[in-house]
Amino acid sequence: MRSRDISTWSIWGYLPVAFVFAVVWMHSIAFAQSQAGAPLKLDTGEEIYKAACIGCHGPGGKGQPKSTLGFEPPSTFPDFSDCRGTTGEKEFDWRATIHEGGAGRGFSRIMPSFSEALTNEQIYKVVGYLRSLCTEPGWPLAELNFPRAFGTEKAFPENETVLTSTFNATGNPGVEPEITYEKRFGVKNQMEISLPFSFQRADTRTWFAGVGDAVLGFKRVMAYSSKTGSILSLQGEVNFPTGDPAHGLGAGVTAFQTFGMFDQALPAKLKVLDAVQTQWGAVLPTHTKDLPQNFYFNTAIGKTLVQNKGFGRIWTPMVEFLASRDLVDGAKTNWDILPQMQVSLSKRQHILADVGVRFPMTNTGGRTTEVLFYVLWDWFDGSWKSGWK
Ligand code: HEC
Incomplete structure (x- = not known):
């Protein structure tokens, strides 16, 4: 009787341990999947800019040097840190260029359309970030x-x-x-x-x-x-x-x-x-x-x-x-x-x-x-x- 008691305990006693182990294992799979499948976490305008725009528009919006760009920048290529352009263009016009790409507004086709890659909300946020690159106060929008x-x-x-x-x-x-x-x-x-x-x-x-x-x-x-x-x-x-x-x-x-x-x-x-x-x-x-x-x-x-x-x-x-x-x-x-x-x-x-x-x-x-x-x-x-x- 006594020995049987022990052997019963030994089987059922491991069950909670196995359960905890299984839960941890399943979680780790779910976690790995979320890391691989979900879109990049792009919550702020700055994060979006760094992920999608910096390659051409450069740190601080000043534009990458020609050697990095690999294309001849058009004469209208913007410097987003220059308040004249950054406050002088309507947010609405920028959202249109980002949504439709350069082609949508008669700009260079090198500027891609982000209508698929970014949500409207993300476009709003990245435009907000572009506006913040003008740091001089006093410019009417x-x-x-x-x-x-x-x-x-x-x-x-x-x-x-x-x-x-x-x-x-x-x-x-x-x-x-x-x-x-x-x-x-x-x-x-x-x-x-x-x-x-x-x-x-x-x-x-x-x-x-x-x-x-x-x-x-x-x-x-x-x-x-x-x-x-x-x-x-x-x-x-x-x-x-x-x-x-x-x-x-x-x-x-x-x-x-x-x-x-x-x-x-x-x-x-x-x-x-x-x-x-x-x-x-x-x-x-x-x-x-x-x-x-x-x-x-x-x-x-x-x-x-x-x-x-x-x-x-x-x-x-x-x-x-x-x-x-x-x-x-x-x-x-x-x-x-x-x-x-x-x-x-x-x-x-x-x-x-x-x-x-x-x-x-x-x-x-x-x-x-x-x-x-x-x-x-x-x-x-x-x-x-x-x-x-
Ligand atoms: C592959 C390079 C490239 C990438 C990536 C890129 N751009 Fe551009 N963008 C350009 C070029 C080139 C122009 C200039 C077009 C012209 O003046 O003809 C431009 C123009 C613009 C303009 C128009 C400015 C104006 O003068 O009205 C805005 C706004 C803009 N880009 C925002 C963005 C944002 C926001 C992103 C990221 C979500 C981005 N761009 C990513 C190349 C790029």
Whole structure:
């Protein structure tokens, strides 16, 4: 009996030990499998960058040297530590390039598409990391760069060249093309030069052609908040009397212009509108006999729509309300309304066009309806010939 007891114990007594052993063994198999089969643990933007991007874009986003890259980097190859580019591009545009690859936005095909390798959430995170590579404070983010309207100057400082043409839709035929060049400098500044031309048909069927008054301007961002989606800037301009006022070209006197711009992003729940842009200022001529002082208030509202699941062509319908009043006795306020549609032309979205009609709503006597058209080239994103396919 006693010996049998012992032998029974010896069999059942080992069972718990075997059980513990089996559990540990099974765990170790499961662990080994999880190590081999699961995707890499890429939780933070930095981890994603180090795993997927550093091979080309280099440590700190500065780009690998040519010898390591093994390809000739395109002239637009980014340095993500350079705040001008890192804050100047919308996160949205970067997500599109990362999702669709260079081909999706008219960039080099060497930039691969990560639509399969990374989830949307991981793309958000890696873009957040790219943004963090600009360490200099004070740069307003491109999310505050709202679409350019015709009459309402935007608050965000830009690098662009714009060719605007204004056609008389009523009255004598005429067209006024104007070329504007804008360049950012420093963190918050922009200079601007613009030169209007004019081709007008007089009653006698003769055409006049000439230059109007050249404008030199300086803009500075005074305050902004990415959190509230607001930006406030001030601009000063000098209008030089380069035109010939006898033929209706320019005012004939030097004038100063000073204005403020306040743009506000609207809450996404509003759906029908994304932003309101306002501009208010005064034209102060050196001689008010030839050109009266004038005050104005411009507002633009609009909504950007994007084709192809948010990665394609952009369309921005906008409406402007333009009010202006000369500071002379008995003057009334001129109100104009200007519906328009802006659309991206190039795949890179650095060439945009806008077309609109400006209707005088009050004091319509002697004021013509105008058709406006512009082509805009954001030259920071590359030459105008690149980025189309
Ligand atoms: C095989 C090399 C390579 C890899 C890997 C790569 N890139 Fe790129 N990337 C490029 C090249 C080349 C360009 C420049 C394209 C051009 O300018 O035509 C570029 C451009 C970009 C741009 C556009 C910048 C701009 O100017 O608008 C972004 C954003 C970007 N890459 C992000 C990433 C991210 C994020 C990863 C990793 C998830 C990544 N890239 C991985 C080669 C690469």
